[in-house]
Amino acid sequence: MTARPDSLTTTRSGAKDEWWRSAVIYQVYPRSFADADGDGTGDLAGITARLDHVARLGVDAVWLSPFYPSPQRDGGYDVADYRDVDPRFGTLSDADDLIRTAHDLGLRIIVDLVPNHCSSDHADFQAALAAAPGSPERARFHFRDGRGDDGVAPPNDWTSMFEGPAWTRVVEPDGRPGQWYLHLFDSSQPDWNWDEPSVRADFEQTLRFWLDRGVDGFRVDVCDAIIKAPGLPDWPHRTKGVVEPVDGVMPPMWDQDGIHEVFTSWRSVLDEYEGERILCAEAWLAPERAARIVRPGEMHQAFNFRYLEQLWDAGDLRRTIDESLAANDAVGAPTTWVLSNHDVMRHASRYGYDGPVELESGVGVDDPQPDRTLGLRRARAATTLMLALPGSAYLYQGEELGLPEVTDLPDAARQDPVWERSGRTIRGRDGCRVPLPWTAEGPSFGFGSSESTWLPQPAYFGEFSVEAQEADEGSTLALYRRLLALRREHRLGAGDLGWEPSSDGVLVIRRPGVRVIANVTASSVALPDGRVLVASGPLEPGVLPADTTVWLEVVE
Template identity: 55%
Template sequence: MSVDSLLSPAAPALGTLTPIHDASTAHGWWRSAVIYQIYPRSFRDLNGDGIGDLAGITAELHQLAGLGVDAVWLSPFYRSPQRDAGYDVSDYCDVDPLFGSLTDFDALIAEANRLQLRIIVDLVPNHCSDQHVAFQAALSAPAGSPERDMFIFRDGQGPDGTEPPNNWQSHFGGPAWTRITEPDGQPGQWYLHLFDSSQPDFNWDNPAVHAEFERVLRFWLDRGISGFRVDVAHALVKAAGLPDWGGRADGNSTDDFPGHEAPMFGQPALHDIYRRWRSILEEYGPDRILCAEANVDPLPRLAQWVRPDEMHQAFNFPFLHAGLELDRLRGVISDSLTALDAVGAPSTWVLSNHDVVRHASRFGYNGPGPRDGDGIGPSDPQPDGQLGRRRAAAATMFMLGLPGGAYLYQGEELGLPDATQIPGSLRQDPTFARTGGARIGRDGCRVPLPWRSAELHAGFGNGLDPWLPLPESWGTLARDKQQADPASHLNLYREMLARRGTLRLGQGSLAWVEEYCGEASLAYLNGNTLVVMNLGAEPLPLPHGEVLLRSSVQHSSAAEGADPLGSGETIWLKAS
């Protein structure tokens, strides 16, 4: 790579540059897209039952088009008993009545097309609900039957089969196996569930499972969607023999148990599945995509998921988990771009989703914050809201300057924190129940959105109480309040997304600006845009340049030069 290709005429004033990534000329809307995640039950409740619905999404899609995103990803809305907020699917080809109907879905697609927004839907192929017709058939059939072979049933260990087939643990706590009662009333086989006991894992060694999901893909592609986000895409295939595993239940690496050895994750046969799916999507045109929720490490291994004939994107969990640790953040960004460039794929960047504490809360601690995967409860140390929002804005601006695609989670454009005061009696996450409250779970990041401050339930819905309570303080963060405030978090997001598009940062390059990379700050050059984030306690002097945007004080300024960069602030400067 040539350093000269990264320099503007004034760039030598920036000192030493370390180039990492060249600007992209590859085609594909997803390579630089900003995709907005909607958690349907918490987005907008139009029928007043306390749960968000597809009609509510359709009614507010114009707000997302006005925000400036390119596409919307919908978390599950399929038929489901809702034991795990819809990730326990009982029918993959229908809409749960909680959310509406297929007619409502078609109306949503039509409105998205009118607004030039693409729709991506969640696909959950690792497991289904125990109420799915296929699993109910398996329970009624004998051991060794074709019906049981759709799932992972095994005899137990010990003289009477009273011990699970292996030592695997559920992501939600407790064993990953449940023993059934056979049709004759006797204790019987065990079935595998990497998540809740109501979510049996499919047996992807069975061709019938492949055929069923190919049918599901075509069903939704025929209805006009632009692709799929594939839930726990790394987990479908299990190692032969189902050997014991002494590492973490989620397969993340520890000193003694590297993640690539986890027998329930990242098996080689997965890649043939996704090659087949990619070929199906290409039958519908070149703009349909697959995005993997593939929690595998290290990053060169993640790149195997996005080779030219497999997935289009994969979530970048190392970036999300790097937080504001500057050395770690720099390493993840460099390693991501290097690994993904090697296979011709774009990186993705994300700071919040429905499974983690919102970054406006995670960044509100000067010391240790919540553990990855756990929420914040009323008795936990509470984040500093003002500090968290300031740092969240800075981190988002730093992220949106990076080349590649980006994912936003609903409500982060409002600067929403986690809801930390939900009483145990109202919690819904199975993690809370399965651990007896030892792990708070993910409810805090899933609380419904505030739309209009003066309305019932802050405008989320005008009927029954929402399925999770909105904090009273969220009225000041409602969308209508922020729309009227030029200095609001919401309007900062609008400006960031507009500038990102105009400057073509998603298709851009990256070189570290060493003079501003240290213990307290991190900076890179993307084309002619200098991005600097200051996390130190002291203001940071800046080089000469036109201020394009800054995350606090004043969103934008056409003035030459800039005041020193404050603590917890990011700036975009034109290197000219």
């Protein structure tokens, strides 16, 4: 167990510090952050060695994507053991060192919890395969007899989020075709059956295991899918992106009422521990549905994917900001804001397109390419707007460097399971997961000592490296540091938001001590007088260029 410094547990008055209401949290994807042992794959020791970079940014916490034992068929979200570290990433001792170092730097640590499904390599699923239909071992998963003659058809019509059917038939121990098991994602990721008390008890043990080691919370993967509708009824509709009701009915695999009982029990576990340990929900739900998850006594935060999905359009942005704040204010919870993560096209690239893009489908070298210059300009403006909003914000590793989506990955290098499951028609999420560049030159641009990395880096990555940007006051890295320092100075994570009148395509927001003006148009507009605190791009006197956001000082 690691020690927790007092500064991370209580305020000076002794009251609990609800840090999560205004925190900026930085996501680390362990395979792609930093490689300490030179095997081309990131690891925990590499993260620990580079945590000073994260601390210097000015964030409050680090969220680690899964580092658990896994066959890595879905980037670690196929967990084979929830209470250990994959040897590729290190050891439990390395995890303890990382948590301790983070706390020494004033950073909290949030780890991934993956409760909807596990790896087919998990000991419990292997036991279920070896057991008979109707056994306690199979009851921990969704095993069902098939439909039709000899059960040759799946039990229902559900489809996988990774394309294809959501059911796979097993071969029974006697060699005959047998039952089917449910997997909302890859066939190597069987869904747990949360109607089974033993599953609930086991996950509470996992929570305690990591809380005892000093983690500050959990980002809960696909949390809205853990409870399925009774009887697993057919659902002939597709669910991609934010999930909403169809004819007033929620899909039977998403956002069922039973999830709230589970979340309440988890919250009670976390509340037993010293300090403010948190739960953040990954639920692709509309703001009013997501707000139900963060009611008092349930989770602390829920990702705001409606905001992530928005086009670079002033009207849509304002509408989503208002709806998000209203939905969460109604239940006394903070709103979160996010623009990029390990599952979607980096916003420095998707803003390089005019019009909607498929967030998780990826881009290949033969596909229409984003305008990299336009995308980065808009991305910097979007981040400058986002970090002025009240609530909590999430950043994805590399966005502080302005990293674009890698759109020229060789198809032979792709590892996202959707690539094969879609018949090689959907390239998937690998383009946002390419290992980070730390130096302008050298093996793997400073990612590690190996010349090659688990996903190949493009030749241009060195120009986006930390080293290349350190001395450049106009770099994206410098912008992020400035924004985060000002956000903290002006306490912009708390307080109210007010809109001021503006021309079409321009957003003007009043925050404590700051006036935020975002020009979401293709033309320059007049810039009011005032001392500029920070701007997302170069300014000329009295002019706010297209796709630029500025913070002006307001003397209260």
